[in-house]
Amino acid sequence: MARTTLQARDLWADIQTLRERRPLVHSITNVVVTNFNANVLLAAGASPVMTQAHEELEDMVAIAQALVINIGTLDAYAVEAMTIALRAANARGVPVALDPVGAGATAYRNRTLAALLAAGRPTAIRGNASEIMSLAGEAVATRGVDSSAGTEAALAPALALAANHGAVVCVSGAVDHVVAPDGRVLRLDNGHEWMTRITGVGCSLTALVGAFCAVQPDAWRATAAATALMGVAGEIAAEQARARGAGVGTMAALLVDALQLVDEAGFLARARIVDD
Numbered sequence: 001m002a003r004t005t006l007q008a009r010d011l012w013a014d015i016q017t018l019r020e021r022r023p024l025v026h027s028i029t030n031v032v033v034t035n036f037n038a039n040v041l042l043a044a045g046a047s048p049v050m051t052q053a054h055e056e057l058e059d060m061v062a063i064a065q066a067l068v069i070n071i072g073t074l075d076a077y078a079v080e081a082m083t084i085a086l087r088a089a090n091a092r093g094v095p096v097a098l099d100p101v102g103a104g105a106t107a108y109r110n111r112t113l114a115a116l117l118a119a120g121r122p123t124a125i126r127g128n129a130s131e132i133m134s135l136a137g138e139a140v141a142t143r144g145v146d147s148s149a150g151t152e153a154a155l156a157p158a159l160a161l162a163a164n165h166g167a168v169v170c171v172s173g174a175v176d177h178v179v180a181p182d183g184r185v186l187r188l189d190n191g192h193e194w195m196t197r198i199t200g201v202g203c204s205l206t207a208l209v210g211a212f213c214a215v216q217p218d219a220w221r222a223t224a225a226a227t228a229l230m231g232v233a234g235e236i237a238a239e240q241a242r243a244r245g246a247g248v249g250t251m252a253a254l255l256v257d258a259l260q261l262v263d264e265a266g267f268l269a270r271a272r273i274v275d276d
């Protein structure tokens with residue numbers, strides 16, 4: 001396994017670049033998380049637009065700096081939209097982040113993901129452990145949209161998935177694993193268990209992956225920056241919520257705040273890159 005040379009300060013540089021450049025991120029996402037995802041993107045410094053109208057997809061992809069495809073709430077119209085947008089993004093060199101929500105839960109999701117991966121190539125794929133294991137061909141059943149496995153078990157499947165599709169793969173969980181098609185692996189030990197009790201945090205991480213791919217051409221480093229930022233912000237939000245005797249509802253708002261307000265010292269003090 002290749003050792004990482006990435007440092008937290010490299011990831012902080014990408015966070016600053018995102019805040020300065022404010023890339024337009026086009027998302028085709030699910031009906032549960034659309035508003036939260038848009039707020040997360042805005043807080044981190046990106047400019048979100050959500051649309052799946054077939055009539056405007058190619059025009060929107062043409063002005064976007066990244067595309068996010070999220071299969072959380074599927075129907076035939078949305079699947080066609082994802083396929084059109086993926087092809088358009090690939091043709092224009094616009095980076096694509098894919099969230100395989102619920103992969104391994106139903107045959108329809110698995111079929112749809114196979115068709116999307118046959119139609120085009122995502123730049124990065126971000127899912128929880130059982131979603132990534134399922135996408136890599138392992139016989140695993142995702143529990144609705146929640147993981148039924150730990151991230152360590154998904155490392156080998158993630159490396160295979162990355163190599164097979166030429167995409168960076170991020171497996172999120174207690175320790176996040178970010179792997180590149182060439183075998184580079186970065187582990188990030190940030191976050192808080194309460195993040196799993198706010199809907200859309202994983203989906204929003206995928207949206208951030210898209211945003212960072214818009215400003216950092218090394219998709220592995222971009223995905224690491226997104227993952228570190230979400231983990232650090234989640235930690236800050238959980239701490240602040242607990243300090244005031246609040247729960248995960250308050251934490252959701254504090255998470256958006258932390259994505260906006262985290263500064264260099266706070267980020268560098270918390271970001272934990274784990275080497276083997």
Ligand SMILES: Nc1ncnc2c1ncn2[C@@H]1O[C@H](COP(=O)(O)OP(=O)(O)O)[C@@H](O)[C@H]1O
Binds near residue numbers: 234
């Ligand atoms: N047990 C945990 N401890 C700390 N952070 C976690 C834990 N589980 C998930 N996270 C964090 O929550 C975010 C969403 O990840 P995850 O829950 O795996 O996604 P999904 O919502 O798609 O299942 C990531 O930033 C991840 O690091």
Ligand SMILES: Cc1ncsc1CCOP(=O)(O)O
Binds near residue numbers: 073200201202204
């Ligand atoms: C609950 C739910 N059902 C379909 S999509 C969705 C949101 C999943 O969001 P996340 O994976 O970020 O928790």
Ligand SMILES: [Mg+2]
Binds near residue numbers: 128202203
């Ligand atoms: Mg998810």
